[in-house]
Amino acid sequence: METIETGKEWYVLHTYSGYENKVKENLMLRTQSMGMENNIFDVIVPEDEEVEVKDGKAHSKTKKTFPGYVLVQMIMSDEAWYIVRNTPGVTGFVGSHGAGSKPAPLLDEEIDFILRRMGKDAPRVEIDVHVGDLVVITEGAFEGLEGPVVEKNDDKQTVQVSIEMFGRETITEVEFYQIKKSN
Numbered sequence: 001m002e003t004i005e006t007g008k009e010w011y012v013l014h015t016y017s018g019y020e021n022k023v024k025e026n027l028m029l030r031t032q033s034m035g036m037e038n039n040i041f042d043v044i045v046p047e048d049e050e051v052e053v054k055d056g057k058a059h060s061k062t063k064k065t066f067p068g069y070v071l072v073q074m075i076m077s078d079e080a081w082y083i084v085r086n087t088p089g090v091t092g093f094v095g096s097h098g099a100g101s102k103p104a105p106l107l108d109e110e111i112d113f114i115l116r117r118m119g120k121d122a123p124r125v126e127i128d129v130h131v132g133d134l135v136v137i138t139e140g141a142f143e144g145l146e147g148p149v150v151e152k153n154d155d156k157q158t159v160q161v162s163i164e165m166f167g168r169e170t171i172t173e174v175e176f177y178q179i180k181k182s183n
Contacts, residue, residue, distance in 0.1 A: 009074070009075075010071055010106040010111040011073075011076070011106065012070075012093065012094035012106065013069065013072055014068060014069060014090070014092050014093070015068055015091060016089050016091065017068040019089040020045040020064060020067070022088075023070050023088075024070055026087050027084065028043055030087055036079070036080055036083055039079065040072065040084065041073045042073040044070070044118075045070055045071075047063065047064055047065055048118070072084060076102055108177065129152065129176075129179070130152065134148055134182040135147070135148075135149055136180055137161065137174055138180050142172055146182055147161045147163040147164070148162050150171060158174065159174060159176065161174060161179070
């Protein structure tokens with residue numbers, strides 16, 4: 001019984017600490033040599049740029065954000081799952097319950113946060129909402145509240161929505177993915 005998810009999703013791999021870049025390299029080579037380019041798309045070792053000051057001079061160095069972990073964007077087919085988990089240096093998927101079970105993918109907001117933190121562009125959300133449109137907040141502290149859009153910022157991918165709290169009008173800023181147009 002082969003289960004295939006329709007879309008690409010991001011998964012977290014657990015690796016031997018210090019072998020993250022080697023796992024990335026091995027996985028990309030295996031993807032090409034086994035013809036899995038249509039199932040395994042990207043491999044990332046999350047890193048942060050750190051500036052250290054020594055003797056009055058600034059030195060920049062990269063530091064692993066999550067030592068011992070690598071992110072892989074893939075379609076979870078049985079074959080792709082087998083190839084990834086049997087890559088040298090990979091100890092398993094995070095979110096798998098063992099006994100051959102498939103792991104849970106990262107949530108969109110989790111991978112967006114990691115990609116933004118690394119300075120990579122997270123996928124842009126396109127939304128057909130304009131100032132004055134009535135929207136419902138679908139996630140976060142104000143989930144379920146409705147109000148008109150008073151400002152839209154396409155660069156930051158946010159809108160400001162006027163909601164009513166405790167009998168008073170309050171403006172809150174939410175991201176595009178946290179709202180939907182009201183019917």
